[in-house]
Amino acid sequence: MATILQKSKAIKLAGLSLVIFLVACTSNQRYKRQVSGDESYLNTPPLKNLTIPQGISLPLQNGEYDIPPANQNGAVGKALDIRPPIQTLSLLSDTHTENSLTASRLFLTNKAENSALWSQINAILQQKMIKVRQKNDPDHSLITDWITWPRGDEDIAIQTRQKIQLNPQNNQIVITVTNEGIKQGEESITNQAEIQRYNILMLNELIDSINKLRSTATSSGAQGRYAIIDVQTGNDSSRLPQIIVRAPYDVIWDRLPSVLESIGMQVGDRSRSTGSITLTFNGMSDSD
Incomplete structure (x- = not known):
C-alpha cells in the first residue's frame, strides 16, 4: 500500500512539474519577434588573408570584388527584432503623413471639413478612455497620461505618454504626435525604434477614429437623402x-x-x- 501511495505522489509531482514547465515556456512571448532556425552562422570565423604557397604566381589584385569589413553594432541572432515597421494608415482623403524617429505627423487640407479637429481629438481620447495629463486649449496641445498598449508579442505591455498638437501650416493643418515617456513595467525605454513605433500607433488611432466619425456622418446624411432609391x-x-x-x-x-x-x-x-x-x-x- 505504501508503495502505491509513493507512486501516486510521484506521478502527481511529475504532472505538476510538467504544468509548471509548460507555463514557464508559454509566458515568454519574445519568440514571436525573434528569428527562428539554426544560429550557427553567428560562429562563422572572420575573413583572413589568403596564404599563397611559394612558387605560385597570382594575377594582379583587383579591388572590385573585395568584401569590405563590417563594423556594425546592430542586434543579431535572438536579439534581433524581426517585426516589420508600423505604417501609418491611409484612410483620410487629401492627407499625407511624415514619420521621423521623434515625431509622426498627419497633414490635412485647411478646409471646413477639418475645422472641428481639436474637439474631435478630445472626444476620441475620451471615448477610448485615455486620460489627459496636461492640456492647453488655446495652443491646441495636450499630453496624455500613461497609455497601455497590450500586444501579443510583449510579455509586459508597453506604456507611453504622448503629446498631441494641432498646428496650422500654410494651407494645411498638422496633427503632430511625439513621445513624452515610454516604459515597460518599471523599466524606461530609450530605443528610438520603439518610440517611433508607438508614435505611429497613436497617430493611427486618431486617423482611424476620425475616419469613422466622418463615415458615420456621411452615412447618416446619405441614408436620409436616399430613403427611396x-x-x-x-x-x-x-x-x-x-x-x-x-x-x-x-x-x-x-x-x-x-x-x-x-x-x-x-x-x-x-x-x-x-x-x-x-x-x-x-x-x-x-x-x-
Missing part, C-alpha cells in the same frame, strides 16, 4: 442583364446584404474596394 433594369455591352441603382456607392454597399438575403441568398465574403460579394443561393421555399 431608383432601381432600373438594363443590359451590359454583352447583352447580359444588369440592375442599375441610382445612389451613392456607400449607400448601396450598406443596404445590399439585407436585400440579397431577403430573396434567399446567403452573403459570404465581401470586398468593399473591389465591390465583390460571394453569395450562396439554395432557392426559395414555397412559403417565401
Whole structure:
C-alpha cells in the first residue's frame, strides 16, 4: 500500500512539474519577434588573408570584388527584432503623413471639413478612455497620461505618454504626435525604434477614429437623402442583364446584404474596394 501511495505522489509531482514547465515556456512571448532556425552562422570565423604557397604566381589584385569589413553594432541572432515597421494608415482623403524617429505627423487640407479637429481629438481620447495629463486649449496641445498598449508579442505591455498638437501650416493643418515617456513595467525605454513605433500607433488611432466619425456622418446624411432609391433594369455591352441603382456607392454597399438575403441568398465574403460579394443561393421555399 505504501508503495502505491509513493507512486501516486510521484506521478502527481511529475504532472505538476510538467504544468509548471509548460507555463514557464508559454509566458515568454519574445519568440514571436525573434528569428527562428539554426544560429550557427553567428560562429562563422572572420575573413583572413589568403596564404599563397611559394612558387605560385597570382594575377594582379583587383579591388572590385573585395568584401569590405563590417563594423556594425546592430542586434543579431535572438536579439534581433524581426517585426516589420508600423505604417501609418491611409484612410483620410487629401492627407499625407511624415514619420521621423521623434515625431509622426498627419497633414490635412485647411478646409471646413477639418475645422472641428481639436474637439474631435478630445472626444476620441475620451471615448477610448485615455486620460489627459496636461492640456492647453488655446495652443491646441495636450499630453496624455500613461497609455497601455497590450500586444501579443510583449510579455509586459508597453506604456507611453504622448503629446498631441494641432498646428496650422500654410494651407494645411498638422496633427503632430511625439513621445513624452515610454516604459515597460518599471523599466524606461530609450530605443528610438520603439518610440517611433508607438508614435505611429497613436497617430493611427486618431486617423482611424476620425475616419469613422466622418463615415458615420456621411452615412447618416446619405441614408436620409436616399430613403427611396431608383432601381432600373438594363443590359451590359454583352447583352447580359444588369440592375442599375441610382445612389451613392456607400449607400448601396450598406443596404445590399439585407436585400440579397431577403430573396434567399446567403452573403459570404465581401470586398468593399473591389465591390465583390460571394453569395450562396439554395432557392426559395414555397412559403417565401
